[in-house]
Amino acid sequence: MIDIHTHILHNCDDGSNSLELSIRQITNMIDKGITDIVLTPHYMNSYVQTDAKIIDQQFKELIKTAADLEVNLHKGGEIFLNPGIEDKIDKELCIGDTSYILVETNMGEFTPDIYEILFNLVRKGLRPILAHPERYNYIMNDPDMAEDFLHRDVYLQVNAGSLLGLYGSKIAKTAWFLIDNGFAHFVASDNHCRSDEYILPFAIEAIRDNIDDHTADLLTKINPQKMLNNEKIKYFYLEKQKVEKKGFFEKILRKL
Ligand SMILES: [Fe+2]
Incomplete structure (x- = not known):
C-alpha cells in the first residue's frame, strides 16, 4: 500500500508540527501495511508560504531520523494552482524523481485560467495529479466535469476521508461517482496528523466491499x-x- 498525499513532513504547513509526531504517524502507517509515503506539504496556497528550500531541508532531517524504519519516503508537494505558478515551479516539486506533480485549487470557484495553467504544466513535461477533485464545488455540482480533466492529461486523486463520508454526504457521493466511473487514478489519505487513526485502510476496505x-x-x-x-x-x-446506478451511492453511504 502506497500513500501519495500526506502532510507528515514536519513544520512545513498545517500538518505535522514536530519531528516526533511525524515519526509516530509513519510508524503507525507502517503497522497498517504502508510501504511508501509521499510527503506533500502545501506549497503557495493562501495560508502556507513554504518554499522548496524549506521542504528540502525538512525532508533531509526526516529521512535521517527515519532511517531505521521499514518504509520509503518520497519528497513532493501539494502545489496551489495560482496564475503564473507554472513559471515558478520546476521538477524540484515533483514527486520523487518523477514527472508527476500533485496540485490543488480553490474549493469554491475555479482558479482563473486553471485549464491554461494545467496545459502549461503538461507542456513543460509534467504530469499533474489533481488532489481531491470531489471536494471542489464545481465538480460536486457537475461530477461529469471530472472527465474533462482526463481529456486534458490530468490525473485525479480521491481522498480516503471523502469515501468514508468524513466531509459530508455530497462529497462522499461525488467521490464514489469518480471511483465507480473509472475517473480516479489514486486514493490517498491527505493525512494532516490530526488523529492517530490512519484511515486509508478503511477506505480500501470500502472499495473492496462496494466495487x-x-x-x-x-x-x-x-x-x-x-x-x-x-x-x-x-x-x-x-x-x-x-x-x-439507482440508489448505489445511498446504499454505500448507509453502510459507512
Ligand atoms: Fe493535502
Missing part, C-alpha cells in the same frame, strides 16, 4: 507504484457505459 479488489489495488498500489517508477498511467481505463 472490487482490483480497483482497490489499482488505486492504492498499482498506479502509485507506476507513478513512483515514472511510468505513464492510462487516463481512461474503464470500458463501460457511464451510468448512475
Whole structure:
C-alpha cells in the first residue's frame, strides 16, 4: 500500500508540527501495511508560504531520523494552482524523481485560467495529479466535469476521508461517482496528523466491499507504484457505459 498525499513532513504547513509526531504517524502507517509515503506539504496556497528550500531541508532531517524504519519516503508537494505558478515551479516539486506533480485549487470557484495553467504544466513535461477533485464545488455540482480533466492529461486523486463520508454526504457521493466511473487514478489519505487513526485502510476496505479488489489495488498500489517508477498511467481505463446506478451511492453511504 502506497500513500501519495500526506502532510507528515514536519513544520512545513498545517500538518505535522514536530519531528516526533511525524515519526509516530509513519510508524503507525507502517503497522497498517504502508510501504511508501509521499510527503506533500502545501506549497503557495493562501495560508502556507513554504518554499522548496524549506521542504528540502525538512525532508533531509526526516529521512535521517527515519532511517531505521521499514518504509520509503518520497519528497513532493501539494502545489496551489495560482496564475503564473507554472513559471515558478520546476521538477524540484515533483514527486520523487518523477514527472508527476500533485496540485490543488480553490474549493469554491475555479482558479482563473486553471485549464491554461494545467496545459502549461503538461507542456513543460509534467504530469499533474489533481488532489481531491470531489471536494471542489464545481465538480460536486457537475461530477461529469471530472472527465474533462482526463481529456486534458490530468490525473485525479480521491481522498480516503471523502469515501468514508468524513466531509459530508455530497462529497462522499461525488467521490464514489469518480471511483465507480473509472475517473480516479489514486486514493490517498491527505493525512494532516490530526488523529492517530490512519484511515486509508478503511477506505480500501470500502472499495473492496462496494466495487472490487482490483480497483482497490489499482488505486492504492498499482498506479502509485507506476507513478513512483515514472511510468505513464492510462487516463481512461474503464470500458463501460457511464451510468448512475439507482440508489448505489445511498446504499454505500448507509453502510459507512
Ligand atoms: Fe493535502
